[in-house]
Amino acid sequence: MSVTEDTQPVFTGAVLEALQAVLGRYPTKQAALLPALWLAQRERGWISDRVMAEVAEVLGLTPAYVKGVVTFYTMYHQHPVGKHFVQVCTTSPCNICGAEGVLKALLEQTGARDAGATSPDGNWTVIEVECLGACGFATPVLVNDDFIESVTVEKVPALVRKYR
Amino acid sequence: MGFPHQPHPKETVVLSQYFGDPDARTYKGWVKRGGYEALRNALATAPAAVVEQVKESGLRGRGGAGFPTGLKWSFMPKAKTRPHYVCVNADESEPGTFKDREIMRWTPHALLEGAAIAAHAIQAEVVVIYIRGEFTEPWAITEKALAEADAAGVFGTIKVYLHRGAGAYICGEETALMNSIEGKRGNPRIKPPFPAVAGLFGMPTTINNVETLAAVPHILNRGAAWYRGLSLSNPQSTGTKLFSVCGHVQRPGNYEVTLGFPLKDLLYDLCGGPLPGRTLKACIPGGSSVPILTREETEACLLDYEGVVASGSMLGSGGVIVFDDSTDMVYQIMRLARFYAHESCAQCTQCREGTAWTTKILERILAGQGKTEDLDLLLDLSENMTGKTICVLSDSCAAPIVSGIKKFRGEFDAYLAGARSPVPVG
Numbered sequence: 001m002s003v004t005e006d007t008q009p010v011f012t013g014a015v016l017e018a019l020q021a022v023l024g025r026y027p028t029k030q031a032a033l034l035p036a037l038w039l040a041q042r043e044r045g046w047i048s049d050r051v052m053a054e055v056a057e058v059l060g061l062t063p064a065y066v067k068g069v070v071t072f073y074t075m076y077h078q079h080p081v082g083k084h085f086v087q088v089c090t091t092s093p094c095n096i097c098g099a100e101g102v103l104k105a106l107l108e109q110t111g112a113r114d115a116g117a118t119s120p121d122g123n124w125t126v127i128e129v130e131c132l133g134a135c136g137f138a139t140p141v142l143v144n145d146d147f148i149e150s151v152t153v154e155k156v157p158a159l160v161r162k163y164r
Numbered sequence: 165m166g167f168p169h170q171p172h173p174k175e176t177v178v179l180s181q182y183f184g185d186p187d188a189r190t191y192k193g194w195v196k197r198g199g200y201e202a203l204r205n206a207l208a209t210a211p212a213a214v215v216e217q218v219k220e221s222g223l224r225g226r227g228g229a230g231f232p233t234g235l236k237w238s239f240m241p242k243a244k245t246r247p248h249y250v251c252v253n254a255d256e257s258e259p260g261t262f263k264d265r266e267i268m269r270w271t272p273h274a275l276l277e278g279a280a281i282a283a284h285a286i287q288a289e290v291v292v293i294y295i296r297g298e299f300t301e302p303w304a305i306t307e308k309a310l311a312e313a314d315a316a317g318v319f320g321t322i323k324v325y326l327h328r329g330a331g332a333y334i335c336g337e338e339t340a341l342m343n344s345i346e347g348k349r350g351n352p353r354i355k356p357p358f359p360a361v362a363g364l365f366g367m368p369t370t371i372n373n374v375e376t377l378a379a380v381p382h383i384l385n386r387g388a389a390w391y392r393g394l395s396l397s398n399p400q401s402t403g404t405k406l407f408s409v410c411g412h413v414q415r416p417g418n419y420e421v422t423l424g425f426p427l428k429d430l431l432y433d434l435c436g437g438p439l440p441g442r443t444l445k446a447c448i449p450g451g452s453s454v455p456i457l458t459r460e461e462t463e464a465c466l467l468d469y470e471g472v473v474a475s476g477s478m479l480g481s482g483g484v485i486v487f488d489d490s491t492d493m494v495y496q497i498m499r500l501a502r503f504y505a506h507e508s509c510a511q512c513t514q515c516r517e518g519t520a521w522t523t524k525i526l527e528r529i530l531a532g533q534g535k536t537e538d539l540d541l542l543l544d545l546s547e548n549m550t551g552k553t554i555c556v557l558s559d560s561c562a563a564p565i566v567s568g569i570k571k572f573r574g575e576f577d578a579y580l581a582g583a584r585s586p587v588p589v590g
Contacts, residue, residue, distance in 0.1 A: 033347030074331035
């Protein structure tokens, strides 16, 4: 998938205002790093090296430091992902309730095929994640910010149709 | 109540009374149910007296360690010379645990009220609630509740902020959580100094779990003696606790019982027992970081801090994972080891290497390529992963491995002897 990166600054207008509100809370600028990365990801869909450099500039950090933090946390995308980013829990409690089958069905029916890969139409990226914290509602699946409980193999076709 | 199921008569409903009731999420709805009275009264009481009440109640931390809450609060400096902080650990990520999520989804004001009471008790001006990044729904609901409570001015001079995690189990470790708020990688810190001396931004800090704080308004409203009286087996474990039950039971969900409740009754009566035609094989009673219990141990276990230890495990977070006779224990122990390998922050060698190598060895046993000495090697590695690192993540990886080999050795031996078909591990 070829990507044209938006080279305009992220932190302008309303996004900058949102960041400034966070900066007002804490005694250090650095404490606004995770919130700043969330804001940037919401705007651009992922965190590019260029965005990391901008975040570093705005918060008075080095780009290398920002990259070290970005790479520690699993939810910041260091590459563009599909329009629908799907996270499937396969940790033990969900695993014994059929999570691996749900993952397989999602990979097949979205056309993403391999975990972490994006479908050729650019619509879907499906990944396997560790515990989503909803073990009594196996299998939980996150589609972007929609947290969907109790997904079974049988429910996958309807789920895929809903977002298609 | 047994959310998402009907309440069971054997439950003691305190924290979960309004689970499933959307009106309780609103500020007006919460006030109508007696909400924020405890905070109003607390703000008119001397901080030390509030700490004393919580001490008297016997409340212990519900996040996993079970440390007495009032005692923790009393460690904060009495003389106020620097800013004080309250951190709320809402990074619920322990496999098997999903109770804080329900508290935030249905009774966010209980958490906000408890957190503000804690802030008053330890003389903090700021509360930071750290919510795991994947909890999109609890975040949205708590954010809305906070905006409403702020607009009503109930917190006085106390500021309450939400801070979003970004995918890292280790940030549920208290000092890793503080580093994460500070905009750092979530590496746990060496202790001492403990947070009451140098916590968030190096300032005196108290960190409590969501469920712990949600219990505080009830204690202030109904009295420490009432809470202390909620105890079935021993006076060191008081109050009610939410148990998240998942895996192979008929009605998984959150159930609230008085501490000391029999695990057998929780699983067979409240949760409806094993799935049709199945029998219980094993149970992890306190989140994936604690030792596995056999069926016999499970059926004799009392759910309080000391009772679960006597049964050979720990109460932990109260995340109960149930495995029936269809379960391949070797495969599930590998999945748990893989979880810890994925979540290791990698600062300590024993953890970084130990979690990765135990996972690889378990994978090779499952693939039919195990060697006879592999079980001893796993136990040796586990020994080196226990009690030797900055935090307990590697101990947590070792717990299911050691208890699994000890209690379900036959299943490991079957793979090693080629008596069981190899399992593809992806």
